[in-house]
Amino acid sequence: MSMFEDIPVDVGIIYEGERIRGRDMQFELGGPREEYKFELVQAKDLDEIEDGKIEIIGKDISELEAGKNTPFGMIIYVAGEEMEKDLEGVVERRLHEYVNFIEGFMHLNQRYDVQMRLSKKSFEKGFNSFKLFAEVLMRLYRSEMSFIEKIQITFITEPKLVEEWFGKAMEIYEERDARARGMSDDEVDVFYGCSLCQSFAPTHLCVITPQRYANCGAISWFDGRASAKVDPKGPVFEIPTGDLIDSVTGEYAGVNQVIKEKSLGEIERVQLYTAFGYPHTSCGCFEGCLFYIPEMDGYGVVHRNFKGETVNGLNFVTISDLTAGGRQVDGFHGLSIEYMRSPKFMQADGGWDRVVWIPVDIKERIKSFMPPEIVDKIATDEDVTDLDGLRAFLQEQDHPIVSRWTAAPKEEPGEIAVPTLELPASAFPIQGVPAGMGFRIILKNAKIRAEKMIIKADKG
Amino acid sequence: MSRKIVISVSGKGGTGKTTLTSLLLKWIIKNTDEVALVVDADPATNLPDVLGVELDRTVGQVSKDMKDQIERGDLSPTTPKQDLLEAWVFQTLMESDRFDLLAMGRSEGEGCYCYVNNVLTRILDTLTKNYSISLLDMEAGIEHLSRRTDRDVDVMLVVTDPSKMGFETSKRIKELIEEVHIGVKKTYLVGNRFPPQLLDVLEKAADDIGFELAGNIPEDANVQSFNMTGKPLLDIPDDSPSYRAIAEIAKKIGLENLV
Numbered sequence: 216m217s218m219f220e221d222i223p224v225d226v227g228i229i230y231e232g233e234r235i236r237g238r239d240m241q242f243e244l245g246g247p248r249e250e251y252k253f254e255l256v257q258a259k260d261l262d263e264i265e266d267g268k269i270e271i272i273g274k275d276i277s278e279l280e281a282g283k284n285t286p287f288g289m290i291i292y293v294a295g296e297e298m299e300k301d302l303e304g305v306v307e308r309r310l311h312e313y314v315n316f317i318e319g320f321m322h323l324n325q326r327y328d329v330q331m332r333l334s335k336k337s338f339e340k341g342f343n344s345f346k347l348f349a350e351v352l353m354r355l356y357r358s359e360m361s362f363i364e365k366i367q368i369t370f371i372t373e374p375k376l377v378e379e380w381f382g383k384a385m386e387i388y389e390e391r392d393a394r395a396r397g398m399s400d401d402e403v404d405v406f407y408g409c410s411l412c413q414s415f416a417p418t419h420l421c422v423i424t425p426q427r428y429a430n431c432g433a434i435s436w437f438d439g440r441a442s443a444k445v446d447p448k449g450p451v452f453e454i455p456t457g458d459l460i461d462s463v464t465g466e467y468a469g470v471n472q473v474i475k476e477k478s479l480g481e482i483e484r485v486q487l488y489t490a491f492g493y494p495h496t497s498c499g500c501f502e503g504c505l506f507y508i509p510e511m512d513g514y515g516v517v518h519r520n521f522k523g524e525t526v527n528g529l530n531f532v533t534i535s536d537l538t539a540g541g542r543q544v545d546g547f548h549g550l551s552i553e554y555m556r557s558p559k560f561m562q563a564d565g566g567w568d569r570v571v572w573i574p575v576d577i578k579e580r581i582k583s584f585m586p587p588e589i590v591d592k593i594a595t596d597e598d599v600t601d602l603d604g605l606r607a608f609l610q611e612q613d614h615p616i617v618s619r620w621t622a623a624p625k626e627e628p629g630e631i632a633v634p635t636l637e638l639p640a641s642a643f644p645i646q647g648v649p650a651g652m653g654f655r656i657i658l659k660n661a662k663i664r665a666e667k668m669i670i671k672a673d674k675g
Numbered sequence: 676m677s678r679k680i681v682i683s684v685s686g687k688g689g690t691g692k693t694t695l696t697s698l699l700l701k702w703i704i705k706n707t708d709e710v711a712l713v714v715d716a717d718p719a720t721n722l723p724d725v726l727g728v729e730l731d732r733t734v735g736q737v738s739k740d741m742k743d744q745i746e747r748g749d750l751s752p753t754t755p756k757q758d759l760l761e762a763w764v765f766q767t768l769m770e771s772d773r774f775d776l777l778a779m780g781r782s783e784g785e786g787c788y789c790y791v792n793n794v795l796t797r798i799l800d801t802l803t804k805n806y807s808i809s810l811l812d813m814e815a816g817i818e819h820l821s822r823r824t825d826r827d828v829d830v831m832l833v834v835t836d837p838s839k840m841g842f843e844t845s846k847r848i849k850e851l852i853e854e855v856h857i858g859v860k861k862t863y864l865v866g867n868r869f870p871p872q873l874l875d876v877l878e879k880a881a882d883d884i885g886f887e888l889a890g891n892i893p894e895d896a897n898v899q900s901f902n903m904t905g906k907p908l909l910d911i912p913d914d915s916p917s918y919r920a921i922a923e924i925a926k927k928i929g930l931e932n933l934v
Contacts (some may be wrong), residue, residue, distance in 0.1 A: 232801040237770050247766055304753055311758060323764035327753060388751070395753045411789040432745050433756065433790040441755030450793060479743075500789060502746070545803070553748060580747065 218354055223341030225318040226351055228562040235321040242279045242340040244287035244372075251377045253327045253384040254289045255460035256307040261294045266365035273373030276333070277343040287331070288371035288380045291352070295364035304391055306360065313355045317348075326388055327381065345370040395437070400487075400559060401462065406454045407439025408473055412498035412541075416480040417494045419541030422454065422470055427487055427561040430501035432551035462490050464563040482543055489563035490514065492546045497538040501549025503577065504535045505561070510602050511609065513571035513616045514561070517550065523596055526572045526605050552577060556584035567593075569616040572605060589615070600656040676872050680930075681809045683859075686834035687844035688815030691867035692717070694898060695834055696812040697908040698921040699930075703808055704773045704909070706925070711774045712806035714799075723769070726776065727907025729770050733780025737763040738791050757794045764798050776801070791858040800809040800827070830928050831862045832889060834843060837869050837876070846884045863928055866891035890924040892917045 219226040237243075245252025279285055293306055307325070314322035319337025323330040333342065342348075349368040356363050371377050400406075407423040413429075421429040425436040434451065442451035457469025465487030474482050484493040490505055497504070503518040508527055517531050526532055538547040553558055555577070561569060567589045571647075575595035582590050592612040599605045610617055683697070684692045696713070702710050711894055715722035723730040741760055744750050750759070769776040777799075782788055803809045811828070833848050835841035847865060852859055864886035866877040874891060881888040895917035901908055911918055 232804060234765065234802060234805040236775065238772075306757075323758075323765055325758055326751070328759075328762065328767075330762060392751050392753060409790070411793055429790070431790055433742075435752055435756075437753050438756050438790075441757055445757070445797070552746065556748065 218358070219351065222347055223353060224320075226316050226355075228316060230318050230320075231312065231315045232320060233319070235319065235332040236430045237332050239336070240332040241276075241281055241335045242333060243284035244329070244331040244333075244524065246284050246332075248284050249286050251286045251374070251381040252329050253377075253381050254291075254307065254310055254325065254329045255380075255384045255387065256291045256293060256303045256310075257387075258298050258300050258303050259292050259294045260544065261296070261365060264292045264294050264365050264367040264401065266367065267353065268367040268490065269346050270367075270369040271345050272369065272376055275344050275346075275372075276338070276348070279372065279576070281335075285372055287329075288384070290369045290371075290380070291356075292367040292369075293356070293363045293365065295362045298364075299395070302362070304395075306363070308354070308550075309356070309360070310352070313352055316355065317342075317351055320348075327385060338354065347418075362550040374554040390584045398436075400424045400426045400465065401459075403436070404456050405440075405451065406456055406467075406470065407436060407451055408454045408477065409434055409439070409441055409451045410477055411450045412500060413477075415570030416496075416498045416541035418481040419498045420474055420477045420482075421498065422485060422487060422495065423451075424487065424592045425552075426557040427465075427495075428551040428553040428557075430495075430498055430500040430549045430551055432553050432652055435553070438633055461486065464492065465559065466493070481541070485543075488559045488561060490548055490561065491545050491564065494545070495550075496541050496543050497535070497547070497549035498541065499535075499539040499549075501535070501539075502551045503555070504531065504538065504549050506534045506537075507604075508571060508602075511571045511605065511616060512619055513569050513609075513614075514564075515557065515572040516550070516570065516574075516577060518574060519575055520572045521576065521596075523574075524600075526594065526596070527602060533655045552580060555581050565615075571609055571614065571616055572596075572599070584672045616675075677692075679807050679809070680810065680829045680929045681803060682814055682830045682832065682845045682928075682930075683811040683828040684832045685813040685848055686815070687836075688839050690834045690836040690841050690844075690890065692812055692815070692834050693721050693725050694908065694917070695832065695865060695867065695892065695921075696722065696810055697926065698892070698918055699822070699910070700726070700774060700810060700924050701909045701918065702921050702930075703810070705913075706812065706931075707808070709807045711808040711810055713774050713776045714809065714811045715776065715778040716811055718779070719814075720780055722777045722812050723776060723778060724905065725902070725908050727844075727909065728769055728776060730767075730772055730776065730778050732767045733778040734764055734767055735780030735782045735796065737767055738782055738788065741791060742788070756790075756877060757797070760791065760794055761798050761801075762803070764795070768802075771915070777804070783833065803827075829861065830849065832865050832924075832928070833862060834865045834867050835877075835880070835885060836867050837873050842880050844887065845880070849884050850887060857915060861887075861928070863887050863889035865889045865924060868894045872893065889927045890920055892920045892924075 311322050311325060314320055314331060319334035319342065321332045336589050352368065353366050356366055373378060403425060409421040409429050410422060412419050423434055423436055423439045428435055439451055439636050443451065443453050454473045455469045457472065458469045459466065460466040460468055466484065471484050474485050482496055485495055486493045487495060490507065503516050505514055515525055517525050517534055521531055521533055525534065535549065538544040538549060539638055560566055567586050570593055572594045575597045578595055592614040594605055594608045599608050684696050686692050696829055700713060703709065713722065720733060721808060741756060751754065767777065833845045835845045852862065864881040864884065869877050869891045877891060893916045895912050895915055897915040898908065898917050901911055
């Protein structure tokens with residue numbers, strides 16, 4: 216790259232993935248043996264920074280002891296008319312690539328866990344000052360991120376100052392994470408799809424949004440973005456959201472299109488925040504499973520590590536078998552625990568007001584994210600062990616579900632386990648049923664024979 | 676040596692995969708200037724002991740850590756897990772003078788490892804590219820083949836002892852390689868502890884299965900006593916019968932031409 220002619224080492228994408236062994240390194244900046252280390256990007260106003268300024272507080276590369284690790288901090292100030300606070304994280308993430316582009320420079324991890332190594336070889340070639348390091352980074356940033364008009368970099372190796380700045384940096388990361396947690400599905404125009412589980416659930420596709428993690432709980436929207444960038448044709452890929460069809464159920468034209476394609480036509484529509492109608496399909500390795508409890512007209516959630524019986528006498532395996540394998544089953548679907556921390560959780564069905572039972576283990580993990588007034592009203596395995604107990608508990612705690620029972624009087628519980636389901640009208644388009652009206656189907660000792668049965672999707 | 680080579684050792688449990696891996700490593704150390712990457716992909720993680728090195732953590736353990744932190748919601752929402760795991764895996768890498776060792780360990784714990792494993796594959800690919808020679812001691816049996824952990828392997832050595840089961844497993848491995856289209860460039864059968872009078876049986880078995888025979892590691896009192904006393908196999912005398920056989924095998928599989 217001619218852009219780096221005056222730099223004593225090569226710079227380019229071919230050096231990405233280069234690993235520097237401990238025995239071959241000149242030194243390590245940060246890393247697991249150092250308590251204090253960080254890299255931080257800060258957005259500033261245009262008049263607050265001096266473009267191209269490089270500051271080194273403490274020892275420079277040539278003065279650092281060979282073969283050792285050192286506390287390290289790096290602050291990159293950027294400014295531009297279009298630069299926003301929210302872009303800080305994006306600019307910061309580029310460091311991982313850019314530092315790795317430098318021949319003999321390894322960058323691992325990020326933020327307060329950063330670990331960098333410079334090879335002896337590159338040091339001997341003359342890469343001996345943070346000034347050179349800064350030059351490379353500045354040029355890469357300017358050439359690839361046009362919204363950066365001014366850039367200034369400070370390196371800190373003076374231990375006391377690294378420690379001092381570390382504290383400040385931690386606060387900034389936390390603020391940033393809090394903003395990310397508040398990020399809504401409505402703010403983005405790209406979701407991510409994950410087809411990793413199609414090997415055993417061929418019609419399943421996880422739709423990963425800022426407010427709905429993959430069912431396995433492992434892949435956030437940010438992970439999706441990172442994976443798709445590294446391997447765009449891989450199992451995790453972009454889904455342009457397309458038109459928003461329904462913001463309450465979470466139905467998007469772009470999602471439907473991709474689902475149809477990836478499920479080979481098996482699944483035509485998916486609504487992200489509901490268990491009825493067109494619920495999200497379930498793979499086989501979801502963290503938890505939501506299940507409808509007809510007797511309560513509410514939901515329970517059970518997670519994989521729950522060894523006992525649920526309040527209706529089932530276990531995780533039995534419940535998950537009802538929906539696993541890429542199926543769309545009314546009232547049941549796999550989910551991640553993280554999705555239960557989301558404001559969109561079961562939004563279309565009434566959210567937390569419809570949840571009547573969860574294991575205490577889940578409750579402990581997520582209660583700070585639940586609406587505070589509902590926390591004590593939801594029963595756990597420690598509170599109740601059967602449906603009679605549950606009903607009494609819910610009444611005693613005045614759970615919002617109780618008002619649903621009185622609103623729609625139902626038969627005394629017993630063998631009839633089918634109460635009024637508030638199904639979206641589109642789920643069962645039966646002629647003569649006005650849209651929006653609930654209806655009930657009860658089959659008792661039924662034997663059904665049919666020559667032919669046609670079920671059509673409501674095109675309206 | 677300019678090109679990179681990935682050698683994978685597989686076979687039925689107890690047939691001598693770890694012994695073959697260790698002796699091959701000894702040969703590489705003696706005959707090349709390369710630092711080899713050795714991957715212990717057997718959940719039993721015996722290789723560190725046999726090589727005489729101590730290992731802090733396995734990849735399985737850091738994957739489990741990641742799963743646990745995911746469950747607890749401890750991870751920063753914006754940090755891509757692939758970057759975290761990449762750093763954590765690198766930290767488990769044990770460096771010694773002439774080789775680096777990575778132990779896969781057991782993927783413990785319940786739940787879904789699809790994503791973590793997918794990310795791991797990429798991380799290991801990247802790591803492997805840093806070494807001219809990578810030596811993979813696979814787990815017993817054939818499971819790893821269907822998981823395609825052996826992709827991009829140049830040479831696969833299938834070890835068998837003088838037993839019907841050893842042959843059967845070797846045969847199954849051959850079939851699976853074809854079934855799942857793993858890009859193994861060359862596959863060899865290696866006998867372990869075949870007495871001279873059974874060598875023709877070994878040759879015939881290789882023929883029947885359709886593998887080229889790379890050689891046989893004879894019964895060796897040195898190997899036994901080193902294993903018994905826990906001394907690293909890398910220190911076995913050069914004139915040990917097993918090590919002399921390794922030199923032949925290295926030649927046969929073309930390792931000699933690469934150095």
